[in-house]
Amino acid sequence: MPDNSKSQQKTAEKDLSAQIAQAIRDAILSGDLVADDRLPSEAELSDTYGVSRPTVREALKRLAAQSLIRTKRGASGGAFVHRLSYPEAYSQLATTATLLLSLNEVDFATACRARFALERGCAPLSAQNRSVDHLAAMRAEITRQSQPGLSDEAFCASDVAFHRALVDGASNPVLSWHLAGAVEGMQPLMNMITFRNRDRAEIVALHIRITDALEARDAALIDQFLNALCTVTLRQAEASEALHAQKNSGAPI
Amino acid sequence: MPDNSKSQQKTAEKDLSAQIAQAIRDAILSGDLVADDRLPSEAELSDTYGVSRPTVREALKRLAAQSLIRTKRGASGGAFVHRLSYPEAYSQLATTATLLLSLNEVDFATACRARFALERGCAPLSAQNRSVDHLAAMRAEITRQSQPGLSDEAFCASDVAFHRALVDGASNPVLSWHLAGAVEGMQPLMNMITFRNRDRAEIVALHIRITDALEARDAALIDQFLNALCTVTLRQAEASEALHAQKNSGAPI
DNA sequence: TCCCCATAAATGTCAGACAATTAAATCGTG
DNA sequence: CACGATTTAATTGTCTGACATTTATGGGGA
Numbered sequence: 001m002p003d004n005s006k007s008q009q010k011t012a013e014k015d016l017s018a019q020i021a022q023a024i025r026d027a028i029l030s031g032d033l034v035a036d037d038r039l040p041s042e043a044e045l046s047d048t049y050g051v052s053r054p055t056v057r058e059a060l061k062r063l064a065a066q067s068l069i070r071t072k073r074g075a076s077g078g079a080f081v082h083r084l085s086y087p088e089a090y091s092q093l094a095t096t097a098t099l100l101l102s103l104n105e106v107d108f109a110t111a112c113r114a115r116f117a118l119e120r121g122c123a124p125l126s127a128q129n130r131s132v133d134h135l136a137a138m139r140a141e142i143t144r145q146s147q148p149g150l151s152d153e154a155f156c157a158s159d160v161a162f163h164r165a166l167v168d169g170a171s172n173p174v175l176s177w178h179l180a181g182a183v184e185g186m187q188p189l190m191n192m193i194t195f196r197n198r199d200r201a202e203i204v205a206l207h208i209r210i211t212d213a214l215e216a217r218d219a220a221l222i223d224q225f226l227n228a229l230c231t232v233t234l235r236q237a238e239a240s241e242a243l244h245a246q247k248n249s250g251a252p253i
Numbered sequence: 254m255p256d257n258s259k260s261q262q263k264t265a266e267k268d269l270s271a272q273i274a275q276a277i278r279d280a281i282l283s284g285d286l287v288a289d290d291r292l293p294s295e296a297e298l299s300d301t302y303g304v305s306r307p308t309v310r311e312a313l314k315r316l317a318a319q320s321l322i323r324t325k326r327g328a329s330g331g332a333f334v335h336r337l338s339y340p341e342a343y344s345q346l347a348t349t350a351t352l353l354l355s356l357n358e359v360d361f362a363t364a365c366r367a368r369f370a371l372e373r374g375c376a377p378l379s380a381q382n383r384s385v386d387h388l389a390a391m392r393a394e395i396t397r398q399s400q401p402g403l404s405d406e407a408f409c410a411s412d413v414a415f416h417r418a419l420v421d422g423a424s425n426p427v428l429s430w431h432l433a434g435a436v437e438g439m440q441p442l443m444n445m446i447t448f449r450n451r452d453r454a455e456i457v458a459l460h461i462r463i464t465d466a467l468e469a470r471d472a473a474l475i476d477q478f479l480n481a482l483c484t485v486t487l488r489q490a491e492a493s494e495a496l497h498a499q500k501n502s503g504a505p506i
Numbered sequence: 507t508c509c510c511c512a513t514a515a516a517t518g519t520c521a522g523a524c525a526a527t528t529a530a531a532t533c534g535t536g
Numbered sequence: 537c538a539c540g541a542t543t544t545a546a547t548t549g550t551c552t553g554a555c556a557t558t559t560a561t562g563g564g565g566a
Contacts, residue, residue, distance in 0.1 A: 015549070017314060029348070035356045041516060052551045054307050057517090061270060061311045062318035066348065074559025075515045084352045092349050095282070099321070099337045103288045106427060113378065114427035121374025125366065174359060174367035178431060268518070294547060305520045310548085327528025328546045 016051050017058035023049075024059065028068055028081055039069065039079040067092065086173055090180050097185020108189050108237045115182050116230035119163060120223050122170045122179065127219040130169030137165035138211045145204050148197075155200060156190055162207055169214065193240045202232055269304050270311035276302075277312065281321055281334055292322065292332040320345065339426055343433050350438020361442050361490045368435050369483035372416060373476050375423045375432060380472040383422030390418040391464045398457050401450075408453060409443055415460055422467065446493045455485055 014022075027033045039060075040048065046056045060079055063069045067089075070082040101111055126134075141162040145155060160183055167179040195203070206229045213221035267275075280286045292313075293301065299309045313332055316322045320342075323335040354364055379387075394415040398408060413436055420432040448456070459482045466474035 017549090021318070029351060031355075043516085054310075054552095055550065057307075058311055058314045058549095061314045064271075065274070065315035065318040068352070071517065072559085073517045073557070075513095076560055077516050077558075079517090081356075083356045084349070085357075086353070089349055089353045093346065095278075095319070096337070096342055096345050096349075098282060100339070100342045100430065101427070102282075102284070103334075103336050104339075110425055111427050114425050114431065117374040117378055117423070117425070117428055118371055118431060119374070120377070121370040121372070124373070125370055170370070172363055172367050172370070174354070174364050174435075175370055177353065178367065178371060178435060182427075182431060270518090296547080307521095308519065311518095324548065325528085326526070326548045328544090329529050330527080330547050332548090 015058075016049075016055050017062065020045070020049050020051070020056065020059035021062040024063060025066075025068060033081050035081050035083040037081045039081070041078055086177060090177055090184075093177065093181030094184035097181050098188060101185055102188050106189075108192075109234055111186050111189055112230065112233055112237065115179075115186055116226055116233075118179055118182055119167065120226050122167050122175055123222040123226060124219040125170035125172060125175065126166055127169075127214060127217045127222060129171040130214055130217075134165050134169040135211060135215055138162055138207070138214070141165065142204060142207050142211065145200065145207065152193075152195055153191070155195055156187070159203070160184075160187070166210065166214065193237050195236065199232070199236050203229065206232065268311075269302075270308050270315065273298070273302050273304070273309065273312035274315040277316060278319075278321060286334050288334050288336040290334045292334070294331055339430060343430055343437075346430065346434030347437035350434050351441060354438055355441050359442075361445075362487055364439050364442055365483065365486055365490065368432075368439055369479055369486075371432055371435055372420065373479050375420045375428055376475040376479060377472040378423035378425060378428065379419055380422075380467060380470045380475060382424040383467055383470075384424075387418050387422040388464060388468055391415055391460070391467070394418065395457060395460050395464065398453065398460065405446075405448055406444070408448055409440070412456070413437070413440070419463065419467065446490050448489065452485070452489050456482065459485065 024033075024039065033039070039045070042053050042056050042060070045059075046053045049056065060069065060071065063079075064071065067082055067084050069079045071077070071079045100106065141158045144150070144158045145162070150158075163183060164176075164180060168176050170176070206225050210222055210225045210229070213225060277286075277292065286292070292298070295306050295309050295313070298312075299306045302309065313322065313324065316332075317324065320335055320337050322332045324330070324332045353359065394411045397403070397411045398415070403411075416436060417429075417433060421429050423429070459478050463475055463478045463482070466478060
């Protein structure tokens with residue numbers, strides 16, 4: 001009764017390697033396979049699923065690309081269920097975020113509002129849990145940002161580091177992970193903005209106020225200044241955009 | 254001077270397929286390849302990089318697993334740079350989040366605080382942008398949650414839908430993406446909690462208040478109730494944990 | 507006892523072939 | 537000349553078999 005082979009059904013019309021990868025992925029996500037468990041060897045898997053070894057290997061590479069497994073060569077080697085580390089998770093999130101924003105026509109304002117909304121959510125926890133180290137890190141970045149003649153790139157990097165320290169103040173790695181991804185993913189969009197000296201001064205001034213508010217553990221004040229920072233950033237992006245549009249329409253021909 | 258082949262350097266000691274995947278990934282992320290661009294055929298790639306076709310295929314499967322490319326068979330087929338859709342990005346984020354939490358010994362409290370911190374960040378935007386549709390969706394979920402005899406699973410699902418509607422109210426797809434991933438990733442941890450009837454009533458009551466506050470566009474009130482909801486959830490998780498611990502220590506033997 | 511080396515197991519890589527699919531070119535016919 | 541059916545070519549999907557490389561393990565010799 002069950003039509004075994006041909007299957008004009010739409011159940012799983014994908015590649016064999018994709019099907020096998022999905023099967024193993026399900027086993028991992030459901031907990032059937034736990035961290036550091038060893039998967040069967042490629043030869044055994046190809047036997048189990050009735051496919052050739054290259055096909056199994058393609059499936060394993062798919063899983064490796066998602067950091068679900070890691071492989072080791074040699075005797076007692078093989079594929080093992082991988083315990084995802086925070087740096088790896090951070091990197092994956094950043095990649096996904098970058099793609100989502102850059103390939104998907106997300107405008108800067110939307111991404112920017114999202115980023116500041118998330119960051120404002122961190123403020124109360126950060127006010128509660130921040131240590132002097134976080135304050136020191138933020139003030140160090142403020143000093144760097146204040147240097148004249150800093151490249152836009154360096155200014156942006158320092159800005160990221162400042163906000164990262166602010167978020168890390170919440171002492172919640174999951175929160176840091178989300179925010180790091182959001183900020184990192186925005187970098188390509190952020191790099192299209194040109195910060196004039198006057199704009200930088202405005203930003204640095206707000207950074208100082210935010211740091212002071214964090215030192216005083218005043219969440220409401222942080223929230224307010226972050227909001228102001230969001231507004232300022234949006235305004236500058238708009239100005240920068242207008243500048244580019246002008247350059248692109250006026251200069252040529 | 255540049256030792257070309259053997260390379261005892263640590264520059265790129267990885268697999269060939271990983272190196273090739275990285276090269277193509279960089280080309281995509283840097284914008285050299287844009288959405289819907291066609292990559293060279295597998296034969297051309299294997300020629301370009303001086304490796305065999307199976308190796309190239311493994312590299313392409315890695316990229317396909319990250320939704321960076323999609324492939325099509327037949328003449329004029331090939332690998333194309335893929336425009337990541339929100340549902341795909343959402344699915345990837347959820348997978349990463351689930352792995353990060355479940356395989357990495359993240360305790361429920363940390364994940365829960367992160368989730369509510371992010372959600373509180375959405376509150377102001379949601380209060381500003383929510384439509385009547387969002388309110389209706391939330392009230393519909395409240396009705397469902399209030400039904401007696403609902404399974405824990407169904408209750409959780411409704412809870413997720415409620416919060417999703419709340420976040421969608423911000424009308425910011427990037428924000429929705431982040432929150433959806435955070436909430437979805439927490440599901441396995443959430444499912445370990447048993448909600449007693451009294452607890453459910455408490456949660457539903459807060460949901461009602463949150464919806465009312467959203468209708469009134471009162472961001473501060475939403476924030477306050479979300480905070481309360483976080484506290485309640487944490488308390489219930491603690492109680493549930495204690496219950497499990499008791500079961501695991503008392504029942505056996 | 508300790509060190510060196512052969513062995514085996516596993517992944518990494520290659521080469522070549524065939525199957526399946528799909529778009530486009532070709533050809534035949536009205 | 538136009539239009540539809542057929543052939544063709546290009547490309548991915550899969551298989552087979554082989555060899556290279558890495559690494560733990562065990563045995564033999566100093």
